[in-house]
Amino acid sequence: MVEHLRSALARERGSMNEVTTVAVLVGSLRKDSLNRKMAHALASLAPMDCKLAIVEIGQLSLYNQDLDADPPPEWVAFRHAVKATDALLFVTPEYNRSVPGVLKNAIDIGSRPYGQSVWDGKPGAVVSVSPSLLGGFGANHHLRQSLVFLNVPTMQQPEAYIGGAGSSFDADGKLINDKTRELLTAFMAAFSSWIDVHRTTTKPPSSK
Ligand code: FNR
Numbered sequence: 720m721v722e723h724l725r726s727a728l729a730r731e732r733g734s735m736n737e738v739t740t741v742a743v744l745v746g747s748l749r750k751d752s753l754n755r756k757m758a759h760a761l762a763s764l765a766p767m768d769c770k771l772a773i774v775e776i777g778q779l780s781l782y783n784q785d786l787d788a789d790p791p792p793e794w795v796a797f798r799h800a801v802k803a804t805d806a807l808l809f810v811t812p813e814y815n816r817s818v819p820g821v822l823k824n825a826i827d828i829g830s831r832p833y834g835q836s837v838w839d840g841k842p843g844a845v846v847s848v849s850p851s852l853l854g855g856f857g858a859n860h861h862l863r864q865s866l867v868f869l870n871v872p873t874m875q876q877p878e879a880y881i882g883g884a885g886s887s888f889d890a891d892g893k894l895i896n897d898k899t900r901e902l903l904t905a906f907m908a909a910f911s912s913w914i915d916v917h918r919t920t921t922k923p924p925s926s927k
Contacts, residue, residue: 742772744773744822746810754811757848766911797825811847811855813851843873847862859879859880
């Protein structure tokens with residue numbers, strides 16, 4: 720039944736030449752970040768009608784509730800950029816078994832002012848990437864805890880804990896691990912279907 724609904728929605732979207740836009744939030748600011756490289760790989764592996772674009776978070780000052788009445792322009796621009804997209808893809812390292820502060824800061828900024836969260840109802844997915852073999856499992860699940868509260872319907876399967884990522888890219892940042900490419904291709908196909916189902920049920924009809 721769900722499969723039937725998914726393919727009907729995909730057919731409808733295809734016939735309308737609709738493009739799905741996905742905001743990608745990368746949890747590392749490092750120049751040679753493995754997570755950023757993985758975000759680029761995910762963009763190239765996504766289905767044709769699914770366009771991924773990184774929304775930068777390194778420029779965001781630390782969240783301070785005192786500024787809600789008159790927020791810094793970069794917070795406003797960030798909120799607009801996220802709001803304008805159909806879905807969310809978090810690609811994050813693990814810092815001390817949790818999410819890096821820079822990503823948590825972006826999540827907090829997007830969640831306020833109270834009642835105006837830009838995350839609310841947007842379908843999402845999480846990829847964690849680490850040179851270690853655990854693949855950032857702790858960060859992946861810690862992030863999911865916030866996403867439950869923020870009402871982001873987050874894809875459960877397939878999971879993506881990408882371990883051993885230190886050897887996954889060539890000198891030009893191209894993904895060279897065939898197994899990871901296979902997994903991420905399936906992941907993006909599943910996520911595209913997930914978005915089709917969940918944006919229909921979470922967006923008001925007038926905004927479609
Ligand atoms: C790490 N790293 C790390 N790795 C991990 O698998 N589990 C962890 O808990 C931590 N903790 C941690 C804390 C801090 C402060 C740093 C700087 C690093 C290592 C981390 O996975 C590694 O540096 C990755 O390369 C970071 O991702 P990017 O920057 O390559 O995308």
